[in-house]
Amino acid sequence: MRQQIVAGNWKMNQTLEEGIELTRLILEKIDKPKGLVVIAPPLTHLKEIGKMLKVRKHFHLGAQNCHQEEKGAYTGEVSANMLASVGCEFVIIGHSERRQYFKEKNDVLAAKVNVVLSKGMRPIFCCGEPLHIREVDTHVGYVAKQLKASLFHLNEADFRKVVIAYEPIWAIGTGRTASSQQAQEMHHAIRVLIAKKYGKGVADSTSILYGGSCNAQNAAELLSQPDVDGGLIGGASLKADDFAVIVAAMK
Numbered sequence: 405m406r407q408q409i410v411a412g413n414w415k416m417n418q419t420l421e422e423g424i425e426l427t428r429l430i431l432e433k434i435d436k437p438k439g440l441v442v443i444a445p446p447l448t449h450l451k452e453i454g455k456m457l458k459v460r461k462h463f464h465l466g467a468q469n470c471h472q473e474e475k476g477a478y479t480g481e482v483s484a485n486m487l488a489s490v491g492c493e494f495v496i497i498g499h500s501e502r503r504q505y506f507k508e509k510n511d512v513l514a515a516k517v518n519v520v521l522s523k524g525m526r527p528i529f530c531c532g533e534p535l536h537i538r539e540v541d542t543h544v545g546y547v548a549k550q551l552k553a554s555l556f557h558l559n560e561a562d563f564r565k566v567v568i569a570y571e572p573i574w575a576i577g578t579g580r581t582a583s584s585q586q587a588q589e590m591h592h593a594i595r596v597l598i599a600k601k602y603g604k605g606v607a608d609s610t611s612i613l614y615g616g617s618c619n620a621q622n623a624a625e626l627l628s629q630p631d632v633d634g635g636l637i638g639g640a641s642l643k644a645d646d647f648a649v650i651v652a653a654m655k
């Protein structure tokens with residue numbers, strides 16, 4: 405069976421002190437998760453929060469981004485090697501906010517995926533369509549293009565390490581979630597696409613997470629869908645009680 409995963413993307417929120425307290429509460433409220441729990445705090449918190457997660461089974465440290473180059477004169481950037489050196493096991497790549505505000509394109513994202521894998525970490529690769537694409541009903545083709553351009557160069561062994569997160573842009577931080585049918589439709593289409601490229605065995609073992617206004621109220625319905633293998637959670641991952649409810653909704 406494929407892994408169920410709930411990942412908290414804290415984005416640019418929480419001071420170190422607040423983040424430590426949030427982690428303490430999360431660890432207190434979540435006892436034995438049915439799948440993996442990934443916490444992706446800001447870079448400045450990775451080491452401290454990583455120490456707290458390390459002593460607990462099923463909890464893993466993630467980063468929200470990394471640079472595509474190994475090292476060098478890239479002021480202000482962080483390399484995959486640095487993330488691995490502080491205990492990161494996952495790196496979110498291609499979040500729509502990175503695509504929108506930092507103009508990250510499919511080819512750069514492919515390079516980021518490569519460098520993350522080369523350092524022994526797993527990319528959580530984000531895809532998803534803007535509202536105008538959904539409105540003209542071309543969302544499946546749009547997402548397929550993103551996946552093909554940034555992931556389908558991988559060999560099978562590397563592809564098996566990738567986690568995919570479908571995050572429709574119109575649902576991120578808007579309170580407007582995709583319906584469970586809309587999520588299931590896209591997750592199924594992604595799995596069919598993977599099966600065509602890598603075979604059914606790989607497709608069936610790829611974890612595909614849903615993200616976009618997933619919260620304590622709607623998580624059970626979304627995560628119960630057969631092709632939804634967990635969630636990538638923004639706002640609700642900053643509230644320990646809500647995050648614990650979402651984690652408990654894993655199949």
Ligand code: 13P
Binds near residue numbers: 499571579617
């Ligand atoms: P929200 O859960 O705040 O909508 O954010 C989703 C997201 O972007 C997670 O990466």
